[in-house]
Amino acid sequence: MAQPDYILYAQHGWADVDRGIGQLAKQVASPNARVVVPNLGFLNTWIRIAPLIDRVEAIAQQTQAQHAPTPIRIVGHSMGGLIWLEVLARHPEWWPLVESLVLVASPVGGADLSRMIDPLSLGIGIARDLGTNRRAIAEKIAAEVPTLIIAGNYDAGSDGIVPVECTKFHRASYVEINNINHARMKQHPAVASIIQQFWQNTSCLCVPEPIESYCDKVIRHLQNIPGITDAHYRGFTRSEVWAYLPHHLVLRTWRSRLNIHHVFLSNSMGDCLFAGFVGWPHTEELYQSLAQIRAHSYHLERDGCK
The missing domain is CATH 3.40.50.1820 (Alpha/Beta hydrolase fold, catalytic domain)
Structure with missing residues (x-):
């Protein structure tokens, strides 16, 4: 053969x-x-x-x-x-x-x-x-x-x-x-x-850089929330601002009719950079994680980190 x-x-x-x-x-x-x-x-x-x-x-x-x-x-x-x-x-x-x-x-x-x-x-x-x-x-x-x-x-x-x-x-x-x-x-x-x-040519397409940017770190944090599931973008337009973050990023949240809580990350142009949701058992952990992200952003702004 x-x-x-x-x-x-x-x-x-x-x-x-x-x-x-x-x-x-x-x-x-x-x-x-x-x-x-x-x-x-x-x-x-x-x-x-x-x-x-x-x-x-x-x-x-x-x-x-x-x-x-x-x-x-x-x-x-x-x-x-x-x-x-x-x-x-x-x-x-x-x-x-x-x-x-x-x-x-x-x-x-x-x-x-x-x-x-x-x-x-x-x-x-x-x-x-x-x-x-x-x-x-x-x-x-x-x-x-x-x-x-x-x-x-x-x-x-x-x-x-x-x-x-x-x-x-x-x-x-x-x-x-x-x-x-x-x-x-x-x-x-x-x-x-x-x-x-x-x-x-495996290098001809966009190969992401190692995780270094603040946006990457926020997305990684969101991906690690217990019970988080990546979501469609369709709920993004109905979401409300939850927190403003450094580098012109915005955390947004939305609750569906079934009481499913969604989280979105967007930039200053209104582009959705991340979308996810958690089931009922993990709702409290979702908002605890969002509070951690917000608290960390305050430290960054206080320390002048860009």
């Missing part, structure tokens, strides 16, 4: 099969690539993620044994990206072989839809797995592996399913595409073009 140029693993996500992501793989793969597109089964994606991770890991182990030490490229759509984060976390010895990890519309910070289904974290089926925050895993991998995030902004800060905010994490390149919904992201030519561009 001839040695392939690289092995391309392409993984579908929740409530899906391999057809769509398989078409994307065909668009981006070179003629001499070995393309592996596991079909995990539509019904299986509704149960739990652990067996799916095990299955993809087993397929990858068998493929790697057949073609060692061939370079690896990975494309995961939605939950498929989460599966591959977990597989790579189990196999750091593969990281030097991974030329590219591309996460297409993957809810790395935890899917808001899942947390709405399971607001009390009772462990309701796949909802608990999709609602898990995997940013720590993703950032550790992205520090060693060229990583690209592709998010869709189709509906007020989301692709109709996954908010753009929950796709983001530090140390990865980030590209946002307008007017493409979640289902179309897995096979759209625009997504294929971005992937190919990234493969040609």
